[in-house]
Amino acid sequence: xxxxxxxxxxxxxxxxxxxxxxxxxxxxxxxxxxxxxxxxxxxxxxxxxxxxxxxxxxxxxxxxxxxxxxxxxxxxxxxxxxxxxxxxxxxxxxxxxxxxxxxxxxxxxxxxxxxxxxxxxxxxxxxxxxxxxxxxxxxxxxxxxxxxxxxxxxxxxxxxxxxxxxxxxxxxxxxxxxxxxxxxxxxxxxxxxxxxxxxxxxxxxxxxxxxxxxxxxxxxxxxxxxxxxxxxxxxxxxxxxxxxxxxxxxxxxxxxxxxxxxxxxxxxxxxxxxxxxxxxxxxxxxxxxxxxxxxxx
Numbered sequence: 001x002x003x004x005x006x007x008x009x010x011x012x013x014x015x016x017x018x019x020x021x022x023x024x025x026x027x028x029x030x031x032x033x034x035x036x037x038x039x040x041x042x043x044x045x046x047x048x049x050x051x052x053x054x055x056x057x058x059x060x061x062x063x064x065x066x067x068x069x070x071x072x073x074x075x076x077x078x079x080x081x082x083x084x085x086x087x088x089x090x091x092x093x094x095x096x097x098x099x100x101x102x103x104x105x106x107x108x109x110x111x112x113x114x115x116x117x118x119x120x121x122x123x124x125x126x127x128x129x130x131x132x133x134x135x136x137x138x139x140x141x142x143x144x145x146x147x148x149x150x151x152x153x154x155x156x157x158x159x160x161x162x163x164x165x166x167x168x169x170x171x172x173x174x175x176x177x178x179x180x181x182x183x184x185x186x187x188x189x190x191x192x193x194x195x196x197x198x199x200x201x202x203x204x205x206x207x208x209x210x211x212x213x214x215x216x217x218x219x220x221x222x223x224x225x226x227x228x229x230x231x232x233x234x235x236x237x238x239x240x241x242x243x244x245x246x247x248x249x250x251x252x253x254x255x256x257x258x259x260x261x262x263x264x265x266x267x268x269x270x271x272x273x274x275x276x277x278x279x280x281x282x283x284x285x286x287x288x289x290x291x292x293x294x295x296x297x
Contacts, residue, residue: 001030003234004073006037006063008046010164010257010265011201012079013280015103017273018231020249029243035071036279038253039063039083041290043261047082048128048157056082056130057091059290064095066289071252077234078102079227081199082130099237106233107197107226108140114195114222115146121222122150122191124183126210127199129155137199150191154183160202167264172206173213180213193220201227205268251279254289 005016016036023032039060040046050056060083067073076098078084084102086092115121123146125137132155141151156179162171184190196210203210204225214221262281269277 001075001238002033002035002071002073003237004035004037004067004071004076005079005234006039006067006076006083007078007080007201008048008082009040009080009160009202010038010261010280011160011203011205012036012227013251013265013269013276014201014204014227015077015079015230015234016249017269017276018228019234020247020273020276022231022235023238023247026240027243028238028245029241030239031246031248032238033248033250035073036249036251036276037067037071037289038251038257039080040253040255042255043258044161047086048130053086056086057089060086061092061095062292063289064092066291068095068098070286070288073098075234075237076100077230079201079230081107081201082128085131085134085136088136101233101237103201103226103230104136104140106229107199107224108137110224110226110229111137111141111195111197112144112146114224115150118193118195118220118222120191121193121195121220122152122187123195123197125151125153125197125199126156126179126183126203127153128160129157131199137197149188152183152186154179154186156200156203160200163202163205164261164264166260167205167267169206169209172209176206176209176213180210181217184214184217191218193222194218195222195224197224198226247275249275249279251283252286252289253283254285254287256285257283
């Protein structure tokens, strides 16, 4: 079985790592190959840098077409909130033949369960500008009857790069010192209890920082990192018959990953997912992922 996991950058590697760890805890009969497909066009230029929504749709369409043609996954999981939101657009209907799952569905369920467990809690969706502009989490929660006064969205531009380039947390702390108070200021009255949803796969690497800054002003804080639930969703698709199947992981990227994120991500992932770290360190550079005809996107 060949599973593709894609994200606009390297944040989704934490999902890949969780899948690897799960397959090692319960080996399956079938050989599994995991393809981590980096959908960012360049290290410093990704979907949230694009000027228009149409440009984002066209770029991801090109990427998906090349992924299917070159790597032929049996299942695709969109670990990126931004891309998972965009993929809901009818523009991608011609890609529906490939079984595809996304992090927004599992993330929404996590938020709803947390709010059911704490009926007094408010929720902050920390996410990228594209995810907050699309408003999908807010819309999903409103459709489930959650009072709009309990829901705040906070865009965090620049935070994914800060997390990828500095595992010490210094760069991300400087940004969270701005974003967390801005989020809390959106509530008419400061809530006593907050569910903080990390709506970007990068954010989970610095989950403790989110909690630290929220606890400065809020009595009760629950941080939700949807990456583990995303991995569980993927593992549910793997036939559960026990056996001695092999696990192979490849990291495929349209640009050469710079040294700083290589070091940071290796530190974040540690030794719990050695094959994922090895795949990152020996990435497969495939610039044709954004090629249209004979030209690159």
